[in-house]
Amino acid sequence: MNFCNIIGLVFLAIAVTLVYSDPVRFDNYKVFSVIPHKQKDLEILNFFKKSQYDFWTDFKGLSKGVHIMVAPHQENEFVEILSRNGISFELYIENIQRLIDNEKLTRASSEFDFKNYHRISVINEYLGALAAKYSQVEVVIGGRSYEGRNITGVKVSYKKGNPIIVIEGGIHAREWIAPSTVLYLLTQLLTSTDKKVRHLAEDYDWHIFPSVNPDGYEYTHTKNRLWRKTRQPGKLCVGADANRNWDAHWAEAGASSSECSETYAGSKAFSEIETKTLSEYIEKISKDLHGYIAFHSYSQVLLIPYGHTIEHLDNYDDLLQIGKKAVKAVSQRYGTKYDVGSITEIMYPASGGSMDWVKAAFKVPITYTYELRDTGRHGFVLPPEQIIPTGEEILDSLVALFEEAENIGYKR
Ligand SMILES: [Zn+2]
Structure with a gap:
């Protein structure tokens, strides 16, 4: 192994450590309230669940909102599927990271x-x-x-x-x-x-x-x-x-x-x-x-x-x-x-x-x-x-x- 390879490995190790030690960020992650009105709408909710969307609340009955966290890369798919199937939804949280940052502002005290x-x-x-x-x-x-x-x-x-x-x-x-x-x-x-x-x-x-x-x-x-x-x-x-x-x-x-x-x-x-x-x-x-x-x-x-x-x-x-x-x-x-x-x-x-x-x-x-x-x-x-x-x-x-x-x- 030559010197450059060793340096490369060291940088890789540092990069991996950084990736794994940094807290996960939730920039532009949203929470939507999805309102199922028909039995058929439940199939769509089940699809999201199987696709590892994080359900903040679960199905509570027809016409009651289900809160689902949506990552930025999922948002197009999510909105498109709901719109195409005529399922109503409402944006509840626009940017989860902003809420987390606000929570941290006051988190200074060790007492x-x-x-x-x-x-x-x-x-x-x-x-x-x-x-x-x-x-x-x-x-x-x-x-x-x-x-x-x-x-x-x-x-x-x-x-x-x-x-x-x-x-x-x-x-x-x-x-x-x-x-x-x-x-x-x-x-x-x-x-x-x-x-x-x-x-x-x-x-x-x-x-x-x-x-x-x-x-x-x-x-x-x-x-x-x-x-x-x-x-x-x-x-x-x-x-x-x-x-x-x-x-x-x-x-x-x-x-x-x-x-x-x-x-x-x-x-x-x-x-x-x-x-x-x-x-x-x-x-x-x-x-x-x-x-x-x-x-x-x-x-x-x-x-x-x-x-x-x-x-x-x-x-x-x-x-x-x-x-x-x-x-x-x-x-x-x-x-x-x-x-x-x-x-x-x-x-x-x-x-x-x-x-x-x-x-x-x-x-x-x-x-x-x-x-x-x-x-x-x-x-x-x-x-x-x-x-x-x-x-x-x-x-x-x-x-x-x-x-x-x-x-x-x-x-x-
Ligand atoms: Zn709980």
């Missing part, structure tokens, strides 16, 4: 606050600082990740014998408002002087995990803001959808068997170390488990089990009644409108989720999933100015939720 979205290390430091400051707070490890991170959380306990509520955030990595909202709720449980919040904080024990997919979450900060899955490599693609991987009618509905899909259910139930280890943690405290609340974004809906059937099972009627109070309370402060119903009724079939597993395995009475702000104008890239308002309205909602649960007999 935890509610003005920014933070890296996992900053979040974990904050949890440690709370445990150091409040004797009622203890850092707990809910499980492990593929890359060797802990699923770090806290237990908040003001007295012995309280029923347990588990709070889960961030199972989908790109839904940044979820961990932030969970951290806001935690902070309020410790600091609020409101009588109703104090009741909530002190008469229940809380096991709170802001980010249960820490590898994916870190990857959204360093490499790809729109990463959703875990980070365990498969044969072709990386990661599984951690909210399709639980042993609850695994891979029956709304999940893919294709490794490269955003909703890949994994090679088997609990193939992901994150879901496996977190499920073991939950099982250990299941005897006293009274509530399980998961946080996702986006869509502004409050979901009740189950995702595999349209049948109303277990205590659906009670959960609907409680949920109606909870969504009324969300809207009180800023007018943010939420819908409530079962996963299959108001979203789309999606089996293998954590909430469904907890409900079916342990008959936990109070089980909900919040899909937080917004309804698609920012989607997963919700401006950080909305962290505090989102936290405030969800705290209002949680207070109303457990108040109504107690009113209809779900005693502490």
